[in-house]
Amino acid sequence: MHLKHKLLLLTILLLSSFLVQAQKSFKIVPLGVFGGIDESNLSAYMVAPIGSNNYICMDAGTLHYGIEKAIENKVFTIPAEQVLKKYIKGYCISHAHLDHVAGLIINSPDDSAKNIYAFADCINTIKTHYFTWASWANFANEGDAPQLKKYTYKVLTPGMETDIENTAMKVRAFPLSHSNLTSTAFLVQSKGDYLLYLGDTGTDEIEKSHNLQNLWQAIAPLIKAGKLKAIMIEVSFPDEQPDKTLFGHLTPKWLMTEMNGLAKLTGANELKNLNVVVTHLKPPYISIQKIKKQLGAENNLGLNLVYPQQGKVLDF
Numbered sequence: 001m002h003l004k005h006k007l008l009l010l011t012i013l014l015l016s017s018f019l020v021q022a023q024k025s026f027k028i029v030p031l032g033v034f035g036g037i038d039e040s041n042l043s044a045y046m047v048a049p050i051g052s053n054n055y056i057c058m059d060a061g062t063l064h065y066g067i068e069k070a071i072e073n074k075v076f077t078i079p080a081e082q083v084l085k086k087y088i089k090g091y092c093i094s095h096a097h098l099d100h101v102a103g104l105i106i107n108s109p110d111d112s113a114k115n116i117y118a119f120a121d122c123i124n125t126i127k128t129h130y131f132t133w134a135s136w137a138n139f140a141n142e143g144d145a146p147q148l149k150k151y152t153y154k155v156l157t158p159g160m161e162t163d164i165e166n167t168a169m170k171v172r173a174f175p176l177s178h179s180n181l182t183s184t185a186f187l188v189q190s191k192g193d194y195l196l197y198l199g200d201t202g203t204d205e206i207e208k209s210h211n212l213q214n215l216w217q218a219i220a221p222l223i224k225a226g227k228l229k230a231i232m233i234e235v236s237f238p239d240e241q242p243d244k245t246l247f248g249h250l251t252p253k254w255l256m257t258e259m260n261g262l263a264k265l266t267g268a269n270e271l272k273n274l275n276v277v278v279t280h281l282k283p284p285y286i287s288i289q290k291i292k293k294q295l296g297a298e299n300n301l302g303l304n305l306v307y308p309q310q311g312k313v314l315d316f
């Protein structure tokens, strides 16, 4: 090959890798990734548009320890207290189970004023069970007096897009079935690109529900248009867990059943290499290893399975 041609090829390669880079829309900083036991590593994910430090935090199981980990990894260059106060502009809470809110409650004395976005049910539980003066001080704007008014509850309406204040993002919430509770999927939008985060959920078949089917119908057009950058979804137990003791959670088999349901709406090709971030794996370590192995073996669609790590940036 001529030198001229080689240079041209090199330029094209550099440009295309730059373009791939430029297409990324979201930065995610996982503050906690597991679904139980280890109280220093429970579901919480900071999400911002690439290039911005104005984050929304999806669930808030672990905050402080995850921020410290991210600082160790040089993800943030300001003190942990400042990350909490200045970078996290609000919380989207999927449901009020403690592994999704403990960090928010424990860190509340040191937090800054911001909004808590959730469905009415979830806000009601936070209001009547946590920020009550009986179990903690009431840092919110409603509920037991006196109200310290640091947090403002923002009730989300299913399917309606809402601005996430002080960020460049909007969010649309969808109900999920989680045993006896309604949990939430959050569809975050930034400049026409989307990221889907699901709180705890069971599969429709076991939950006797259509919530996941409805969600797949809502996002299928975004996948076909190439606008959905990633799905963050739980797998709590390995396949050995009997269906009757799933407590509103997924296994590798049930995740793949749901993904194949989604593929029926989009065409299987559209899901090839789709980023699927697997959250909420429940310790012990041996179960986590099993889940990863089983997902790898059952991944007939060729999904790009990603296992988040505490304090390590993901970008999509």
Ligand SMILES: [Zn+2]
Residues within 6 Å of the ligand: 035, 043, 097, 099, 100, 200, 280
């Ligand atoms: Zn959970």
Ligand SMILES: [Zn+2]
Residues within 6 Å of the ligand: 095, 097, 178, 200
């Ligand atoms: Zn839960």
